[in-house]
Amino acid sequence: MRVPLSWLKDYVDIPVPIPQLAERLTLAGLEVETVTYIGLPGAELPWEPDKIIVGELRAVHPHPNADRLVLAEVEYGGPAPEVVVTGAPSLLARRGQTDLHIKVAFALEGAHLYDGHAPGFQVMKLKATKIRGVPSRAMVCSEKELGFSDEHEDIIYLPDDAPVGVPLAEYLGDAVLEFDIKGPFAHLYSVFGIAREVAALLDLPLRNDPRRVAESHPVSITPDPDFIVLAIADPDLCPRYSAAFIGGVRIGPSPFWMQMRLRLAGMRPISNIVDITNYVMLELGQPLHAFDYHRLRPRPGENRPAIIIRRARPNEQMTTLDGTLRTFDSDMLLITDGGGPVAVAGVMGGLESEITDATTDILLESANFHFLSVRRTSRLLGLTSEAAQRFGRQADPELTVPAALRAALLMAELAGGTVAPSIGDIYPGRQPSRTIELNHADVTRILGVEIPNEDIVRILTALEFTVQPASSAHPPIYRVTVPSHRPDVTRPVDLVEEVGRVWGYDRFPPTLLRDELPPQRPNVRLECAERVRDLLVGCGLDEVITYSLVDIADEGKLYPQGPAPDAARYLRLKNPLSADRAYLRQTLLPSLLRTLRENLRFQERVAIFEIGAVYLPVEGQLLPDEPLRLGIAMTGPREPRSWLPDRQTTPLDFYDLKGVVEALLAGLGLSGAFERGQHPAFHPGRCAQVSANGHILGVIGELHPLVREAFDLPEGPVAALEFDLEVLMDLWGAPRRMTPISLHPPVYEDLAVVVDEETPAVRVRDLVAQTGAPLLRSVVLFDVYRGEQIGPGKKSLAYRLTYQADDRTLTDAEVARVREKIIRRLEREMGATLRGG
Amino acid sequence: MLEQLAQLETDALRHLEEVQTLEDLDRWYHTYLGRKGALTTILRALGNLSPEERPAVGQRANEIKQRLKTACEARTEAVRQAQLARELEAGELDVTLPGRPVGLGHLHITTRTLRQIYAIFTEMGFQVYEARDVETDEMNFGLLNMPPHHPAREMWDTFWITDELLLRTHTSPGQIRVMRERCPEPIRVILPGKCYRYEQITARSEHQFFQVEGLAVGRRITMTDLIGTLTAFARRFYGAERRIRIRSSYFPFTEPSIEADIDCILCNGKGCRVCKYSGWLEIAGAGMVHPVVLANGGYDPDEWSGFAFGLGVERPAMLKYSIDDIRLFYSNDLRFLHQF
Ligand SMILES: [Zn+2]
DSSP states (O other): OEEEHHHHTTTSOOOSOHHHHHHHHHHTTEEEEEEEEESSTTSSSOOOTTTEEEEEEEEEEEETTEEEEEEEEEEOSSSSOEEEEEOOHHHHTTTTOOSOOEEEEEEETTOEEEOSSSSSOOEEEOOOEEETTEEEOEEEOBHHHHTSOSOOSSBOEEOTTOOTTSBHHHHHOEEEEEEEEOSSOGGGSSHHHHHHHHHHHHTOOOOOOGGGHHHHSOOEEESSOTTOEEEESOTTTOSEEEEEEEESOOOOOOOHHHHHHHHHTTOOOOOHHHHHHHHHHHHHSOOEEEEEGGGOOBOTTOSSBEEEEEEOOTTOEEEBTTSOEEEOOTTSEEEEOSSSEEEETTTEEBSTTOOOTTOOOEEEEEEEOOHHHHHHHHHHHTOOOHHHHHHTTOOOGGGHHHHHHHHHHHHHHHHOOEEOSEEEEEOTTOOOOOEEEEEHHHHHHHHSSOOOHHHHHHHHHHTTOEEEEOOSOSSOEEEEEOOTTOTTOOSHHHHHHHHHHHHOGGGSOOOOOOSOOOOOOOOHHHHHHHHHHHHHHHTTOEEOOOOSEEOHHHHHTTOTTSOOOOGGGSOBOSSOSSGGGOEEOSOSHHHHHHHHHHHHTTOSOEEEEEEEEOOBOOTTOSSOBOOEEEEEEEESBSSOOOSOTTOOOSBOOHHHHHHHHHHHHHHTTOOEEEEEOOOTTEEEEEEEEEEETTEEEEEEEEEOHHHHHHTTOOSSOEEEEEEEHHHHHHHTTOOOOOOOOOSSOOEEEEEEEEEETTSOHHHHHHHHHHHHTTTEEEEEEEEEEOSTTTOTTEEEEEEEEEEOOSSSOOOHHHHHHHHHHHHHHHHHHHOOEESOO | OHHHHHHHHHHHHHHHHHOOSHHHHHHHHHHHTSTTSHHHHHHHGGGGSOTTHHHHHHHHHHHHHHHHHHHHHHHHHHHHHHHHHHHHHHTOOOTTSOOOOOOOOOOOHHHHHHHHHHHHHHTTTOEEOOOOSEEEHHHHTGGGTOOTTOGGGGGSOOOBSSSSEEEOSSSTHHHHHHHHHHTTSOEEEEEEEEEEOOOOOOSSOOSEEEEEEEEEEESSOOHHHHHHHHHHHHHHHHOTTOOEEEEEEEETTEEEEEEEEEEOTTTTTSOOTTTTTSSEEEEEEEEEEOHHHHHHHTOOTTTOEEEEEEEESHHHHHHHHTOOOTTHHHHOOHHHHTTO
């Protein structure tokens, strides 16, 4: 929405600088995105006040040496008229005319202008010259030369009352405010609507209300005018339809001032009739449509054309103004005549009944359509128009008649037409005006500042609400009547907003929350997730966050031996951006593996984790489960590359990841248990199921070579895991007690036992620990040996044992007794033998 | 005998001066002062002397022994010093070589930014409340005062799963969830989470992003509280010198609605490309909770009031760290993530 300041000033004084006005409007919710200056300081081409002025063309003399040139004699307030050589077509046509009083834009030597004949907009300095032997040192300007448009063929004709000798910037300079209006507010899509806001914000009176046009031009309003038959078949979509008749118009260009305003507002001038409909729409916010009256057909047996507003019949068709054949569905509203569709209601007119140069009589439509219907039709047809934008934001139904009359009168004035004495108007959707009780105490309760009574009344009144005291209570209660242009205001709080924004949020003092503090609760889930993040970062892993929307084929790659996951058991988007973002993930691993691969292009070691939800549909439940998962993937050398000779360059493997898991669980105060696990994505011999305190967390392992290949990952182990974080969060946070630290010295001892290869190490450890308790405090495996010394199918496990008591120093005899017990159980229960014992 | 002693002393002292290592010193000690050393041998031979000679020679021998011992101690100290000096010299490192790499992990920049936001609001009594990603149409729109066909629904381009289910376009459905869970307690929560919009992925827009919603509900919550809370946040997050501007705005689920701007942190309000030459950067959309939304949450709007605000997470991080491409956040390029 673009509003020229000069137009705004028709309705309200603007006594503040433009930037200040723009800021004030922006703060009040009418965001001024840009201010474009025309001719004024700040413009791309400011018009020099002493060199670019309003001139008066007095005579057009023939050029002595050229047929295609004339000499224009221009009065401009200087000591004598200036004669300039010009080839402007409309001046050539006036060759030989004298005693003229035509106002033009006149530039003197030294003025900076856009070069009318150069491509684009290039600034040039006007120099004295001689054209075909006649000196010329000034210029009658075209629109392009002043920067209005790229029109450079002919000159600008200013209105007759333009004051000769006045700087053009003063007379024609302007600033255009471009608004970004948020919210469905049709009342802000008009110059007058903006003026009403300005008046309220600056506490100034409004003038020249275009809606009051009938006061000076009374007309009769009738549902049955003699020029048309009106019928609304679907009043739910068309609350009101008004129509005026203007006969005997002459189609031609609209006057300069109107073209200028349309251009500045962002619309292209077309012809006087079309321009007037656009002009009044911009002015008041009421879209209008002009039909060529003689193209409208009567219904059979009737003597005058008919307008019937009805829903389209299935697959009904019509060609719109833009030349496109449109097909409608039965929820789209059409304007039809006796023969068929003539316009898409509120969106665009039909080509058939369009105004042409031959048009003489006009039927002017000024109607109101249901905003949702217009939005729907506009969206489905892919057709946006200025009209649809306004109707789609709930246009004011009370505007139809004033806007029709205003436009009809302009057509009479500017196109030589005659306005029919009555206006047709059917209004089945008339709504009673809405009244809201506003309690002053509620204004204060919501806003937090005490806004004076008189300010509330003033602000609401300026916005055309009618405010009356509802009682003599104190603080007061107001009975507020909502004007027809504010269908968005339905509750007291809507009025509170009007008061707040106009009074000015910049006047609101910031306060701290004074209200009661709500009960504070522990947040185990968040605290646990954050602790997990910190622990993993401490283990040297990098956190990543990937997309929830994935390619289901990627999840299938985790099952190299098949079967692929069943797509029907996934949540799938109806409108995906692309095929690889169509499904909601059920595992974190594919994205982690992709991330791994991407980063391996730049570094040899990558260790990453993600905490995020997966989305699991649940039978009989509308919403899916969204459990949080923890995923880890790591590959590359054990340590980052370095010059140091003792760095661990071997590839990391299962045990590196297991170390991370052990550290993680220890950091959470949990003890993990690992047993052989199975998962299609993992190496069958290098996969473990992990549980903590008896609850399964998930699997860890090295990727199955086929999975590694499927994800295009290089040779070498890729260790990965996926845990159900929900289980960890449930386990975490249980009360923990510290273990006292013994003051008595520990006794250290090594124990190496030979067991069968198949015996899981953890069983040996557990047996040792269990048997040695309570004096045996720690069992640390420090060597695993296989080889000749112990024979095939055997392994030696060497542990460092630490014995300690809380209340005494242990004697050798005590330790020996425990050790004996351990050895005996190992021998008996595991067939273990003591090595080197 | 005395001459012999004198010669011994001279030899021993001269020899001592040549000693360079502790091992040589040991050897010297053995040679001269040890149990089988020269001096001991002489002292053992004292018995062969006449009783007259004995005291003088003995005294002399003891003097020499004392002197040699003192000299030996001094030499020991000197040799130790020299040896230490040699060792230290030999142990010299090139301190300019890189240190042993420590595998330090990095939190994702989004997590870091979320934590900064949590920390600021936690101090004001807000607690984190997390809600779901897959939502119903009713939660995402309907109960937030956007019944079916409400034009404001077009403000969000939505990913649909079914006619009823969608990916939340904002964290606001969490408002309804937390209100229904906590009613009739007062509420002060922030609701972080992933949101989704049907938007082509470009340098400026992502289809997945994070938001943090704030919600306070109570019997005395006002617009000035909202302005104060946003001001406190902006100054903590963007710097104490920031200026805050409150503009009226429109959201269907708040009334009145506002937006908060800060003066541009890049140009200090003078106007630049990032702030589109306005000098201001939008940091939050906010407002007083709409009475319909309060009622949908179970609170009587005549007695209760509340405010809500929505903050971006990526956008503030982009401003703070001069990141010019939002795609970096979820491309997970470690060369990017390692910078934070
Ligand atoms: Zn800036």
